[in-house]
Amino acid sequence: MSAKLFEVGGTRINADLLGDYVRATIIDRAPVPRIPPLRLLGGLEAQGDKFTARAEVERVFKQDRIADFETPTPGYTLVNASVSLKPFANNSRTSLLLSANNIFDVVARRHSSFLKDFAPLAGRDIRVSLRFGL
Numbered sequence: 671m672s673a674k675l676f677e678v679g680g681t682r683i684n685a686d687l688l689g690d691y692v693r694a695t696i697i698d699r700a701p702v703p704r705i706p707p708l709r710l711l712g713g714l715e716a717q718g719d720k721f722t723a724r725a726e727v728e729r730v731f732k733q734d735r736i737a738d739f740e741t742p743t744p745g746y747t748l749v750n751a752s753v754s755l756k757p758f759a760n761n762s763r764t765s766l767l768l769s770a771n772n773i774f775d776v777v778a779r780r781h782s783s784f785l786k787d788f789a790p791l792a793g794r795d796i797r798v799s800l801r802f803g804l
Contacts, residue, residue, distance in 0.1 A: 681718040687711070693735075703740055704782045707733035722754040733781040743781040749773045763803030771795040 672686040688711040694702035713726035732745040752769035756762055772778070775794040779786040 681716050684715045684717065686713050686715070701735050701737050703737040704784075705733070705735070706780070706782050707731045707743070707745070720756050723752070725749075725751045730778070730780075741787055743779050743786060746776050746778040748776060748778060763801075765801045767797070767799040767801060769795075769797050769799070771797075 675683045691708045708731040711728040715724040728748045734742040750771045754767045778791040
């Protein structure tokens with residue numbers, strides 16, 4: 671769900687919210703393996719003609735409803751942010767992007783991953799990207 675909150679001087683402020691939850695059971699009432707837990711994600715975004723700035727928080731809850739031979743997965747919270755600039759007035763398909771993911775370097779493991787007990791998700795990640803279209 672996304673909603674425009676307000677506009678200030680040509681800059682739109684938007685908020686979005688996403689949530690997903692799956693509960694799956696095999697016929698004999700046992701939990702299905704590798705089912706992800708409840709996840710919520712909320713974000714705020716400012717969109718102007720020349721820039722876009724976004725901050726978001728993703729909360730993934732613990733998964734302790736597990737199948738045989740699985741291990742529980744602790745919950746975690748990721749914080750991400752990005753700023754995108756369009757440097758050329760005549761070319762809206764070119765942008766410079768600075769993004770920071772997992773800003774607080776949280777140890778996070780996806781319950782659905784076969785490797786979750788051996789390899790967590792990437793830690794703090796800061797990127798500078800140039801996108802252009804012809």
